[in-house]
Amino acid sequence: MTQLSRRQFGLAAAFALMATGAFAQTWDQIVASAQGQTVYWHAWGGDPKINDFIAHVGVQAQARYGVTLEHVKLASTSDAVARVLAERDAGQTTGGAVDLIWINGENFAAMKAQGLLHGPFATDLPNWPLVDAAGKPAVVTDFTLPTEGYESPWAMAQLVFEYDTARLPAPPADLAALKVFILSNPGRFTYPQPPDYLGMTFLKQVLHGVMADPALLQNPVNPDSYEADTAPLWAFLDEIHPSLWRSGQAFPANEPALGQLLADAEIDIAFAFNPGRASAEILAGTLPDTVRTFVLAGGTIGNASFVAIPFNAANREGALVIANLLLDPEIQARAQDPAILGFQTVLDVSALEAKDKARFDALTLGPATLSPAELGPTLLEPHASWVARIGEDWVRRYGTAP
Amino acid sequence: MRQGPFLLRLVPGLTLGLLSAPVIAGMAGTLSPAFGLDPLSRDGPGFAALISLGDWPGLWPAARLSVVTGVVSTLLAVLISLGVVATMIGRPGFATVQRILSPLLSVPHAAAALGLAFLIAPSGWIARALSPWATGWTQPPDLLILNDPAGLALVFGLVAKEMPFLLLMILAALPQTDAARRMTVSASLGYGRLAGFTLTVLPALYQQIRLPIYAVLAYAMTSVEMAMILGPTLPPSLSVQIVLWATEPNLTHRGTAAAAALLQILLVAATLGAWRLAELAVTRLLRRVASAGRRGAWLDGAFQPVVLILGLVPALALFAGLAGLGVWSVAGLWSFPDILPQNLTLATWMRAAPTLWQISATTLALALVSTGVALALVLACLEAEHRFGLNPSATVLWLLYLPLIMPQVAFLPGLQMLALSAGVQGGFAPVAAVHLVFVLPYVFLSLASPFRAWDGRIAVQGAALGASPDRVFWHLRLPMLLAPVLTAAAVGLAVSVGQYLPTLLIGGGRVETLTTEAVSLASGGNRRVIGTHALLQMALPAMGFALAVGLPRLVFANRRGVGLA
Numbered sequence: 001m002t003q004l005s006r007r008q009f010g011l012a013a014a015f016a017l018m019a020t021g022a023f024a025q026t027w028d029q030i031v032a033s034a035q036g037q038t039v040y041w042h043a044w045g046g047d048p049k050i051n052d053f054i055a056h057v058g059v060q061a062q063a064r065y066g067v068t069l070e071h072v073k074l075a076s077t078s079d080a081v082a083r084v085l086a087e088r089d090a091g092q093t094t095g096g097a098v099d100l101i102w103i104n105g106e107n108f109a110a111m112k113a114q115g116l117l118h119g120p121f122a123t124d125l126p127n128w129p130l131v132d133a134a135g136k137p138a139v140v141t142d143f144t145l146p147t148e149g150y151e152s153p154w155a156m157a158q159l160v161f162e163y164d165t166a167r168l169p170a171p172p173a174d175l176a177a178l179k180v181f182i183l184s185n186p187g188r189f190t191y192p193q194p195p196d197y198l199g200m201t202f203l204k205q206v207l208h209g210v211m212a213d214p215a216l217l218q219n220p221v222n223p224d225s226y227e228a229d230t231a232p233l234w235a236f237l238d239e240i241h242p243s244l245w246r247s248g249q250a251f252p253a254n255e256p257a258l259g260q261l262l263a264d265a266e267i268d269i270a271f272a273f274n275p276g277r278a279s280a281e282i283l284a285g286t287l288p289d290t291v292r293t294f295v296l297a298g299g300t301i302g303n304a305s306f307v308a309i310p311f312n313a314a315n316r317e318g319a320l321v322i323a324n325l326l327l328d329p330e331i332q333a334r335a336q337d338p339a340i341l342g343f344q345t346v347l348d349v350s351a352l353e354a355k356d357k358a359r360f361d362a363l364t365l366g367p368a369t370l371s372p373a374e375l376g377p378t379l380l381e382p383h384a385s386w387v388a389r390i391g392e393d394w395v396r397r398y399g400t401a402p
Numbered sequence: 403m404r405q406g407p408f409l410l411r412l413v414p415g416l417t418l419g420l421l422s423a424p425v426i427a428g429m430a431g432t433l434s435p436a437f438g439l440d441p442l443s444r445d446g447p448g449f450a451a452l453i454s455l456g457d458w459p460g461l462w463p464a465a466r467l468s469v470v471t472g473v474v475s476t477l478l479a480v481l482i483s484l485g486v487v488a489t490m491i492g493r494p495g496f497a498t499v500q501r502i503l504s505p506l507l508s509v510p511h512a513a514a515a516l517g518l519a520f521l522i523a524p525s526g527w528i529a530r531a532l533s534p535w536a537t538g539w540t541q542p543p544d545l546l547i548l549n550d551p552a553g554l555a556l557v558f559g560l561v562a563k564e565m566p567f568l569l570l571m572i573l574a575a576l577p578q579t580d581a582a583r584r585m586t587v588s589a590s591l592g593y594g595r596l597a598g599f600t601l602t603v604l605p606a607l608y609q610q611i612r613l614p615i616y617a618v619l620a621y622a623m624t625s626v627e628m629a630m631i632l633g634p635t636l637p638p639s640l641s642v643q644i645v646l647w648a649t650e651p652n653l654t655h656r657g658t659a660a661a662a663a664l665l666q667i668l669l670v671a672a673t674l675g676a677w678r679l680a681e682l683a684v685t686r687l688l689r690r691v692a693s694a695g696r697r698g699a700w701l702d703g704a705f706q707p708v709v710l711i712l713g714l715v716p717a718l719a720l721f722a723g724l725a726g727l728g729v730w731s732v733a734g735l736w737s738f739p740d741i742l743p744q745n746l747t748l749a750t751w752m753r754a755a756p757t758l759w760q761i762s763a764t765t766l767a768l769a770l771v772s773t774g775v776a777l778a779l780v781l782a783c784l785e786a787e788h789r790f791g792l793n794p795s796a797t798v799l800w801l802l803y804l805p806l807i808m809p810q811v812a813f814l815p816g817l818q819m820l821a822l823s824a825g826v827q828g829g830f831a832p833v834a835a836v837h838l839v840f841v842l843p844y845v846f847l848s849l850a851s852p853f854r855a856w857d858g859r860i861a862v863q864g865a866a867l868g869a870s871p872d873r874v875f876w877h878l879r880l881p882m883l884l885a886p887v888l889t890a891a892a893v894g895l896a897v898s899v900g901q902y903l904p905t906l907l908i909g910g911g912r913v914e915t916l917t918t919e920a921v922s923l924a925s926g927g928n929r930r931v932i933g934t935h936a937l938l939q940m941a942l943p944a945m946g947f948a949l950a951v952g953l954p955r956l957v958f959a960n961r962r963g964v965g966l967a
Contacts, residue, residue, distance in 0.1 A: 012742075027889060040911050042911060044925070045923060045926075046922060046923060046925040046927070047926045048750075048753055048926075048928065048930070048931055051923075052753070058797040073914075073919060073922035074909030074922070074925075076649045077651065078431070078648075078650070082907070082910075086822055087822055089440070090819055090822035092822055097827070098911070105651065106650075106652040110651060110653045111867065123742070125962075129511055177433070186544070187544030193635055193649070195646075245548075246546045246549075247544075249548040249551065249636065250550075250634070250636070251634055251635060251636075253635070253927075254927070256927030256928065259927070263737070264525035264738055265541045265542055266523075266524065266525050266544075266738075284749075285735055285745070285747065285749075286735065288735060288737060288931070316848075373503055388652065394620070395459075395460070396459060398636070398638060400460030400463060
């Protein structure tokens with residue numbers, strides 16, 4: 001596993017090296033051109049905490065670089081993808097409406113394949129050397145696709161499970177124990193309905209746990225062995241579905257809906273793609289302070305959140321400045337603050353200057369957040385072809401008849 | 403003055419021209435991916451998208467769900483609204499009903515659905531109020547109330563949301579039916595209230611509310627937000643599945659979404675046709691009943707209480723759900739089975755406050771501009787139709803209604819392409835223009851029938867006294883139709899305020915409104931934030947409706963019999 005990711009990292013780094021020098025402008029010229037620009041950052045707007053964080057980044061961008069940041073709040077990232085696509089189809093190659101886009105996984109793969117992204121740019125950012133690309137391979141590999149500098153990371157995410165100690169004193173330790181919990185507590189567990197990304201993450205996590213050789217997940221699906229490879233996943237789901245919330249006849253739509261079920265005590269175990277979510281909600285007074293998090297033995301799936309710049313962005317220089325600012329240790333530490341977002345940093349904290357390292361050392365974990373050691377190993381996202389096949393099969397098996 | 407009629411004569415054509423360009427572009431934008439004609443298509447021109455739609459195992463259940471929930475909810479909403487009006491007409495309290503209902507119309511669909519969901523969920527307000535003392539529940543029971551496979555929760559939500567709209571439409575149309583005298587005559591002949599209403603008032607009334615009913619039916623069949631929150635998910639209704647396909651991150655199912663949009667248009671058209679046939683059948687039936695001379699007085703005792711309860715329950719549920727969201731907007735920790743939050747906080751409101759004035763002003767300006775233009779165009783069209791004896795053809799009506807029944811995710815990419823190709827980069831004016839595309843049909847269908855039903859003899863009398871057609875319009879027709887005009891304006895405002903995707907896509911993210919803010923926040927499912935923004939979003943159109951109800955009373959304080967029934 002580790003070896004594999006190292007090799008992938010090496011590959012990505014090689015690409016990055018080849019790309020160096022692609023900038024016609026020096027960084028100083030970029031900063032100079034960026035001054036006075038207004039950058040329209042299209043980003044999901046569903047979480048007030050994240051919206052506040054982006055607003056703070058805007059304040060900093062204005063103060064440090066004279067760049068105005070406008071957060072275009074989206075209900076779905078694909079709304080921004082659709083806009084860029086329409087601009088390309090209409091032949092608009094400059095002056096596009098989207099300057100910066102919060103993206104990862106399939107949206108990134110699709111935009112990159114369609115040639116809708118500007119780049120490579122990420123490895124040329126002045127703050128790039130601070131990024132922990134060796135220790136956190138997910139910052140250069142998005143769903144096994146090498147990012148090749150076409151997107152710049154700004155936050156780490158890892159799957160953690162959430163539970164209320166007031167209702168459940170001892171959470172299950174591994175996938176087998178989770179199954180026992182589900183079967184012996186009917187109606188107290190569920191997952192978001194695939195193809196929702198968190199629901200898909202749960203399927204990937206289960207697949208990882210029940211598959212004979214999980215290393216296969218890093219390669220594209222082999223059509224010949226697909227049935228045999230995934231049979232244990234469907235067996236697992238067939239077994240737990242009758243004992244799920246609403247007996248598997250209805251599923252929550254997405255991560256917020258799942259979190260709401262935990263808050264309403266409709267279920268006992270939820271999960272999220274942000275190890276700090278529970279702490280941030282407790283500190284905001286919206287979850288009881290008895291909520292805690294846990295991971296499954298053997299590790300949970302993790303990935304990174306990125307920003308990318310469309311090929312026709314009107315304010316490209318300003319967007320580069322923002323992408324770089326997001327990697328600033330001060331901003332990164334703010335994102336990791338459990339009272340602000342609780343997002344894990346993409347930087348290599350141990351290699352930072354003393355002053356910047358101190359910012360991270362000063363952070364407490366938050367009441368429900370696990371320490372990096374407790375979080376355990378991060379499993380890499382499977383190749384995107386697995387997601388597509390499993391998603392389709394889920395819909396075929398469970399998605400059209402309750 | 404002399405040029406007036408000439409210009410007026412051009413307005414219907416001008417309006418059609420204004421509307422047809424975006425509608426045709428939107429349709430082209432839908433059709434081309436359905437047949438593999440867009441740049442993203444992997445298989446090139448052909449029927450791959452239609453085949454992939456046919457291969458989806460959920461197609462039949464999803465389509466059936468859309469039709470059944472749409473028809474059942476519309477039928478219930480129509481019957482209950484008519485029953486309530488028949489029961490209440492001419493009685494004290496009728497005006498109160500109207501005043502209470504108006505703000506409900508302006509509730510955003512998503513907020514109404516979330517409010518209802520919070521009310522009836524197993525962990526919701528009703529369960530909390532009864533737990534644990536009456537139910538013994540210390541944690542919510544595992545009951546399938548929301549998202550039930552039959553779509554009952556969705557039907558309930560649609561009825562609750564559409565009833566206020568229909569009632570308001572009926573109330574705007576009633577003055578043109580001479581309802582009070584018809585009721586008096588039928589009562590003096592020994593007819594019961596319900597029977598008298600059905601046989602004497604309804605025939606005149608239904609003519610006027612037919613188009614709004616069609617709009618309700620089309621809306622119920624194509625609604626996305628309500629179906630997403632309250633409807634089944636295995637599979638969801640066709641409208642929801644279209645959105646899911648269109649917004650899939652890997653962009654591979656946009657063709658399937660377009661093909662499904664096409665299917666949805668056909669389904670809506672077929673259902674509207676079936677509804678029309680049913681109207682004819684009911685008409686024959688009522689004629690037979692009428693000529694049989696049955697007075698049906700017994701119906702009143704049996705059905706009036708039922709009708710009132712059926713009318714009250716959804717309305718109260720809607721109110722309670724919104725009140726619940728209101729409490730959520732100031733809630734700290736609020737766990738099951740607490741009936742109220744443990745602590746209260748203004749944090750959610752404070753967070754919304756800084757940008758509130760600016761985005762409220764933008765929202766209001768967009769609504770006023772689009773509604774104002776729509777109202778002017780519709781009034782001019784209707785007046786031209788009246789003066790020059792024009793008759794809109796069926797094609798024209800379809801053109802008008804396409805923006806209402808097309809799924810916005812399928813319709814808007816084409817529209818966006820048109821805007822971009824024309825070099826329109828986003829900003830206020832293009833957004834106001836695209837709002838007009840959606841506002842105009844609603845204003846037209848709210849206003850057309852009451853306008854046409856106005857008693858023409860008054861105009862003849864005015865002309866006999868020497869008044870020019872212009873003077874008749876400004877001094878007689880318009881003042882007498884003030885109530886329906888204002889209702890249409892209020893509906894227009896509510897429609898404009900509710901636009902999310904058009905504002906985002908055509909505005910290029912440059913135009914921020916209460917709704918772009920609210921919908922993106924609602925995607926996070928946070929009840930506190932949704933509560934805050936639902937109340938804000940309600941406030942603007944609610945002011946519009948308050949004016950629609952209050953202004954005629956003020957203006958006509960010294961003229962009895964004008965204005966409201």
